[in-house]
Structure formats: C-alpha cells, structure tokens
Amino acid sequence: MASSALAKPQMRGLLAKHLQFHVVGALIVSLSVATFYKLAVAEPRKKAYADFYRNYDAMKDFEEMRKAGIFQSTK
Template structure:
C-alpha cells in the first residue's frame, strides 16, 4: 500500500481572496443590471412622457373632463 503525503490546504487569507473575487463579480453584475434597467425601462419611459407632453393640451383636456361631468 503506497501512501503519499497530501499537500496542506491553504487556509490563511482564503476568505479575503474569495471575498475579493465575489465583490468584483457582484460589482460587474450590478453595473450590468443598472445598464439594462436604464436602457430597457428608464429611457423608454422618458421617451413616452416626452411624446405625451409634446402634443398635450391642458385646456382641451379640461374641457373634455368638464363636459363629461355634466
């Protein structure tokens, strides 16, 4: 039976090294999600508001509401 000695596992600094890797990964993922939100939700919403208010007539809307209340 041949038995060899196993290399000792590296324990010192293991948590710090893994945390560094995970923090960088979390930062990259959060930047990606923020970019997708801006391009997929915020920009279309701003465009929709701009399109709505470009031709919005408040007095015309007021008159329609007043006529519908009678």
C-alpha cells in the same frame, strides 16, 4: 503514505481571496443590471413622457373631463 500525497489546504488569506472574487463579481453584475435597466426601462419611459407632453393640451383635456361630468364643482 497516502496522507503525504495530499496538498495542504490554504488557510491564510482564504477569506480575502473569496471576498475579492465575490466583490468583483457583484460589482460586474450590479453594473450590468443598472445598464440594462437604463436602456430597457428608463430611456423608453423618458421618451414616452416627452412624446405625450409634446402635444398635450391641458385646457382641452380639462374641458373633456368637465363635459363628461367628472368634476362636481364646475358646470
């Protein structure tokens, strides 16, 4: 009598149901990680490069390195 009280397990469509749940979850997690990376890493990095090259003088930097003796072929 106790065995008739148990519900039958779902067998048809079980894999599809679980895959649908996990694919949606994976999509949400991947989009949130990508958004976090863009806002926390990529945008500040772009801003730092833009700020650096806004006032960068390559010739001044070259002259400082030459005077420091980094280059052996230039005097």
